[in-house]
Amino acid sequence: MPSIHMDYPDPSFSTANDLACALAYLESPTHISQDLPNQLPEAGIGERQTLDLLAGYVLGGAAHLNAPTALAHMNPPTPWITWAMSLWNASLNQNLLHDMTSPFATQAEAIVLDWLSPYFGMAGGHFCAGSTLANLTGLWAARDAAGVSTVVASEAAHLSIAKSCRLLGLDLIQIPTDQRGRLDPQYLPPLQNVCLVLTAGTTATGAIDPLDLAGQAKWTHVDAAWAGPLRLSPIYADRLKGIDQADSVSVSAHKLLFQPKDAALILFRQLAVANAAISFDSGYLAKPNVGVQGSRSAAAIPLLATLLAWGRAGLASRLEFLMQVADTLAASIEANDRLELWQRPQTGITLFRPLGMSIPTFITKTPPGMLSTCVLAGEVWARAVAANPCVDCDQVIAAITTAVNGNT
Ligand SMILES: Cc1ncc(COP(=O)(O)O)c(C=O)c1O
Structure with missing residues (x-):
C-alpha cells in the first residue's frame, strides 16, 4: 500500500548547503549545539551566516514527520502550499x-x-x-x-x-x-x-x-x-x-x-x-x-x-487514505500471532503490543518516530497514529514484522 500523496516534498533540505549542514549535524557525535553562544551575543553574525549556522540544527535536528515510517504522534507533515503562506504571513505580521x-x-x-x-x-x-x-x-x-x-x-x-x-x-x-x-x-x-x-x-x-x-x-x-x-x-x-x-x-x-x-x-x-x-x-x-x-x-x-488547492475532495482523499492505513495496519497485526491488537481503530489510531517481548524492547527495534506508547488500565501499549499522508504502510508493516519475528 504505497503512499499516494506526493505534494509533500521533503521540507528539510532545500539547498545542497542545507543538506551538507544537516549531514554535518547528524554526524556530530553529541548533537550538542556547541556552535551556539551561551550568552546573548553582543554583536550579530549577520543573516546569511545565521542561516548557514542554524540550517544544520533547525533542519537536521528536526523530527521527520513526513518519513515513510512516521506514525508516532498526532503531528502531520505540512503541505508546501502552507510553507509559502506562512512565509507571507511572517513577512506581513498581520x-x-x-x-x-x-x-x-x-x-x-x-x-x-x-x-x-x-x-x-x-x-x-x-x-x-x-x-x-x-x-x-x-x-x-x-x-x-x-x-x-x-x-x-x-x-x-x-x-x-x-x-x-x-x-x-x-x-x-x-x-x-x-x-x-x-x-x-x-x-x-x-x-x-x-x-x-x-x-x-x-x-x-x-x-x-x-x-x-x-x-x-x-x-x-x-x-x-x-x-x-x-x-x-x-x-x-x-x-x-x-x-x-x-x-x-x-x-x-x-x-x-x-x-x-x-x-x-x-x-x-x-x-x-x-x-x-x-x-x-x-x-x-x-x-x-x-x-x-x-x-x-x-x-x-x-x-x-x-x-483552495485541494478542495473538499482532496482533503477527504488524504483522510480516507490515512484511515485505510490504520485499517491495513490493524489487519496485519491481527494476522500476526506474535502481536495483540487492542481494538480495531476508530479514527486512525492503532494500539497493539508484542507477545513475549517488552514494549520498550519492541519499540527500540522499530524505526525512530514510528510508534509512541500509551497506558490503558495500567497496561502499556504501542500506539501508531495515522497523521502522515507520506507514510508507506508496507514499510511500517515490514518493520513491525521484523521487530517481532526477526529477519527470517
Ligand atoms: C483530543 C484532544 N484534545 C485537545 C488536545 C490539545 O490540543 P493542542 O495540543 O493543540 O493544544 C489534543 C492534543 O493532542 C487532543 O488529542
Missing part, C-alpha cells in the same frame, strides 16, 4: 485583533469559518493557537453563557479539559469509559445543569464518545481536536453523527487539516450568544476582543490556501 492591521486576513478567517462550520452544524467561531485554547474557550462560554459550574467528561478526555476546569473554577466529574475507550453513559450524572464534554477521537485510542448525547446537557462541548475533519469525508462523516447538536466544537487545524502550528478552531452553534460571553471591549479596540487570545496571527490563510 494581527487579527484589529481589522486595520489585517484587512484581508480577517476576511480570510471569516471565509474559512463559513466553509467549515456547516460540516459541524455550527454557525461560526474563531481560530486560536491550538485545541487546548479551543477547549478552554468552549468551557468559558459554557460557564458564562449557560451558567454551568460543573463539567462532566470521560476519564479519557484530554488533559486540557482538566486544565480548563482548573483555570475557570469549574468542578470536573470524570466518568469511566467502556471497553472501546468511549465515555460510558451508564455512569452519567443528571445532565440538566452541567456542561457535558464529549471527545471525538480521544488522544490515546482515537475513540469517539457517544455523540448522540450531544444536546442533552445544559451545554455540550465536543472536543473534536483529532477526528473533527472526518466530517468532510462522506465515507467517515457519520462516525461523528450527532456533533451538530453540540453547543461548541473544537477542531485542531494542525492535526488532520495538515496545518502548521499553532492552529485550531473553536466553533459555536449560537455564535452571538457565545461571543457575548467571551468578548471584552477596550478603548483602544475598534471591535470587541473575542476569546482568550489578544493578538492573533493570520493562521486561517494557510488553511484557506490548502482548501
